[in-house]
Amino acid sequence: MITIEKYTPCRHEQTLELQVLEDQAQFTVENIGKRLESLKPTELPHLILEDDRVVGFFLFDAAYSADYDFCPQRSLGVRSLLVDHRHQGKGIAKRAISQFADFAKLHYPAFDFLCLTVNCRNIPAYQCYLKAGFEDMNKLYHGGPVGPQYIMRQAL
Template sequence: MSEHLTPTPDIRVALVDAAIRAAVLQLGVSDEQHDFVGRIIASLPDAEACAGSEPMAILLDGEPIGFYRIETHPRSIADMDFPRVTLGLRSFFIDTRWQGRGLGTRALVAAMHDLARRHPSARDVVLTVNLRNAPALALYRRAGFRETGGLYHGGRSGPQFVMLCALPV
């Protein structure tokens, strides 16, 4: 009996550009998740307008299935300084149609490798995650993020864990 191997989908990340911008704007999460992530219709233009922000698409076999933004000024993430060169990660999400398939962890791994390549002086990535957002907390832990012991209280939906992960060398 021969075993069928299912090809692993290709997960990559890329800066949002004109070629994929319209498709990225069609992405979204459930109404319950908006408290934690926000809406792409606001997040993408804000990332495009902010100096030091990089709007990023998560691609599955070349098609956008998610979004996040990178902040080169990590203080904007948790209102704190970091001892090593650190990048900020915010607004990370997988479109609701693609959730629950293990793509989030793979997307975070792809993002971390991309950041290590494009930002060679950076050593860590910081993010905040709402205390009530158990699925996101589990995802970030699976991807190697660890709580710093601090809480960020500036979020619109309540207290957030501050999490840090070293970039791959």
């Protein structure tokens, strides 16, 4: 069973074990420990669990719409998503992403949308977001570190 929960220190050691393959590192967070240490107050870390074991990580960013003009106000950004390479290919990301909207409505009711960007070269991630309910806004974001990115969102 795939579930989402807010990050808590009791899961810190499991969270630090998460890794992606070398060719995926350019698209996501490479060092989760450093990322957790440098969180802004508006960056809300979450975990993806498979049968109560940490298999993934992502952030909801409550300031996303203030930082990115393509994102409507009252939107949560989805950032730094990763599923550990040892658990990829099992549909975990799609099942987790499919739960984002309901989770956000329950825990962050002040928001109306989820927004994100995904690198144009990261086709598996792009297709996963589409299958999980996000829509392509047919615009590109060109401010990313590794090339143009699709802008996607989902209404809450």
